[in-house]
Amino acid sequence: MAQGERAAFVDYFGRLIALDDKKRIYKALWQRFSGPVRLLMENRYVFNPFWQHHNGIEGFEEWEDRLKASQRAFAQAFQGGDTARVLSFVFDRLYVLRNQIVHGGSTWNSGVNRTQVRDGAAILGFLMPVFVDLMMDNPGQDWGKPFYPVVA
Structure with a gap:
């Protein structure tokens, strides 16, 4: 991701997060999904530089060092209660998992990546409705220019 x-x-x-008065996002990450989130951060198979190296792309020979650095940065954000940064790490990993599902690697009813798929689905299944609720409850908020606007 750029x-x-x-x-x-x-x-x-x-x-x-600023609009989440009930702290639903924070509570989800620190109480409900702290274990699955930590497992995602430890898993090399949902870390993009691992796949860059695996696919022979130059410049990713030190993917293991990058993984460790990412894990340290995540741990700092998690320990510091930086919910926005924690979400960024989580969604980076979930994006790689999404690519595995859409482009191969994780398939329906296989034994590969089942834990990540289940955890990712649970995390997204909880957080996405919260995100939508927060956006719908705050229609006056500037959410930025939509990348996929309504086109007639």
Whole structure:
């Protein structure tokens, strides 16, 4: 994910969190899904640089160092209660998992990646309705220019 996209996601997550008076996102990450989120962060198979290296793309030979650095940065964000940053890490990993499902690697009824798929589905199944509720409850909020606007 490009740095500009990452910054846009962190900004979006920050807006959601600022509007989340009931702390549903925070509670989900620190209480309901803390174990699955930590497992996602430890799993090399949902870490994009691992796949870049695996597919022979130059510049990713040190993917293991990058994974460790990412895990340290995640741990700092998690321990510091930085919900927007934690969400950014989680959604990076979920995006890789999404790519595995859509483009191969994780398939229906296989034994591959079942834990990540179940955990990812549970995390998204809880958080996405919360995100939508927060957006719908705050129609005056500037959510930025939509990438997929209504086209007639």
